[in-house]
Amino acid sequence: MKKLINDPGDVVSEALRGMAAAHPDRLRVDVENRIVYRKDAPRPGKVGLISGGGSGHEPMHGGFVGLGMLDAACAGEVFTSPVPDQMMAATKAVDAGAGVLHIVKNYTGDVMNFEMAAELAAADAGTEVLSVVTNDDVAVQDSLYTAGRRGVGVTVLLEKIVGAAAEEGQPLAQVADLARRVNDNGRSMGMALTSCTVPAAGKPTFDLADNEMEVGIGIHGEPGRQRLPLAPAREIAAMLVDPVVSDLPYQQGDSVIAFVNGMGGTPLIELYLMYNEVAQLLDRAGITVARSLVGNYITSLEMAGCSVTLLKVDDDLVRLWDAPVNTPGLRWGA
Amino acid sequence: MGVDSFVDWLRDAAGVLHENAAYLTELDSAIGDADHGANMDRGFQAIVAVLDESSFDSADELLKKAGMTLVSKVGGASGPLYGTFFLRFGTALAGADLSAEAIGRALHAGVEGVLARGKAELGDKTMYDAWAPALEAYDAAVAGGSEVGPALTAAAEAAAKGRDATVPLVARKGRASYLGERSAGHQDPGATSTTLILESAARTLT
Numbered sequence: 001m002k003k004l005i006n007d008p009g010d011v012v013s014e015a016l017r018g019m020a021a022a023h024p025d026r027l028r029v030d031v032e033n034r035i036v037y038r039k040d041a042p043r044p045g046k047v048g049l050i051s052g053g054g055s056g057h058e059p060m061h062g063g064f065v066g067l068g069m070l071d072a073a074c075a076g077e078v079f080t081s082p083v084p085d086q087m088m089a090a091t092k093a094v095d096a097g098a099g100v101l102h103i104v105k106n107y108t109g110d111v112m113n114f115e116m117a118a119e120l121a122a123a124d125a126g127t128e129v130l131s132v133v134t135n136d137d138v139a140v141q142d143s144l145y146t147a148g149r150r151g152v153g154v155t156v157l158l159e160k161i162v163g164a165a166a167e168e169g170q171p172l173a174q175v176a177d178l179a180r181r182v183n184d185n186g187r188s189m190g191m192a193l194t195s196c197t198v199p200a201a202g203k204p205t206f207d208l209a210d211n212e213m214e215v216g217i218g219i220h221g222e223p224g225r226q227r228l229p230l231a232p233a234r235e236i237a238a239m240l241v242d243p244v245v246s247d248l249p250y251q252q253g254d255s256v257i258a259f260v261n262g263m264g265g266t267p268l269i270e271l272y273l274m275y276n277e278v279a280q281l282l283d284r285a286g287i288t289v290a291r292s293l294v295g296n297y298i299t300s301l302e303m304a305g306c307s308v309t310l311l312k313v314d315d316d317l318v319r320l321w322d323a324p325v326n327t328p329g330l331r332w333g334a
Numbered sequence: 335m336g337v338d339s340f341v342d343w344l345r346d347a348a349g350v351l352h353e354n355a356a357y358l359t360e361l362d363s364a365i366g367d368a369d370h371g372a373n374m375d376r377g378f379q380a381i382v383a384v385l386d387e388s389s390f391d392s393a394d395e396l397l398k399k400a401g402m403t404l405v406s407k408v409g410g411a412s413g414p415l416y417g418t419f420f421l422r423f424g425t426a427l428a429g430a431d432l433s434a435e436a437i438g439r440a441l442h443a444g445v446e447g448v449l450a451r452g453k454a455e456l457g458d459k460t461m462y463d464a465w466a467p468a469l470e471a472y473d474a475a476v477a478g479g480s481e482v483g484p485a486l487t488a489a490a491e492a493a494a495k496g497r498d499a500t501v502p503l504v505a506r507k508g509r510a511s512y513l514g515e516r517s518a519g520h521q522d523p524g525a526t527s528t529t530l531i532l533e534s535a536a537r538t539l540t
Contacts, residue, residue, distance in 0.1 A: 108411040
């Protein structure tokens, strides 16, 4: 294992200290409880937005805390969901009387821990909490016989769009409805060129030969649905775009936000090359790209590879996407 | 048997999970996300820290505290699942006489909590595939007149068989389920840690 770390056991807390030191203007970090707060939270009258999950997906979620996105993010161990105590503490801290929305990615651990937090919060009284679970990964085909589709790329787009709605003062029920609408209209598919190494494990989660790739991966270094011979980017783009497009389905005349996400170890030159392929496939299908996002936003440590997310949008969603955002991970208009 | 036996169990289980942390993580690497050993080790070391700092008058108080500690320290799916097991196990022992029958009822309560939280069924390739045969063997042993120790030994042996039987199964719950057919041929990490914890119980709760 070759990493920029001190001790494998200190990776998460030392990275959080780094975030606090780098962004004191925007963030307040509770290192002990591993919670990243928007510096000016709670905002009077505003619905509080909380997300969280295992670490190793940076900038998600801590990097999406700030104006126009999240009010708090709970960080777990690498690839391990945070615990209910963190979610309880964050929920209380960001509640300004308008209620709190939990944004949860569909993984067994995340869902169980957020459920326990909601049960405890209900018993504790006071804060109104609603939850939305993202599950946009089309690689999980048979959701009856699995833990269900995983929450992946659409989570980033959802946190941005819902964050804008909360910022303009929309009430909790409306913000939660919007979150479900975004999730329902988004689909993703990912692939890996390499595995990744969890610091505490010390060695790669799986082995992948130089001439192989994994298609249909999630974001935890877990093996995917299929191992295939490495192919040109043009063919890989089709392997990702086709199942996404046919799943919703996205149809001729639809407008989308097209998101090519890097898994952490792939340079931007390759991500833009992939975006070029994706854009051509969408153009041929008659799908209009209203907005795009290219970069490393929901990662899997140093894994090389990418995912493609499409979100069908209308004018309202585009307006919320364009609204000002000021977080370490995404910033425009503010 | 009193509260000290349960303290011995938790300390012994912490030691065994520490020794097996790399093994559990290796099993989890094959079909999950390579964190089960580290998570169980962290959770049980936190229980040991609680045991070092506090003393408990009753088994139910001790086990409930152990459950809350796992919920607070482990995360992932194993935190809520094992945390719920110990919480319900402890709650069911409140005011009980710690007889073989009472411990049997508490084991059932704990496993019902695991099922309510995880919604797994037998054969889904989860920890329940070890818990279910363990409960059955425990009940049969007690019905045949066994004391707690021998009944737990029977339970641990049945859990080990259930654990081994997870190898050919296709996972239908948790992160391993995303692999579909590719999850077959690997032993379930959760069924493995459950077996370790039951083997530890058989050694200490006598």
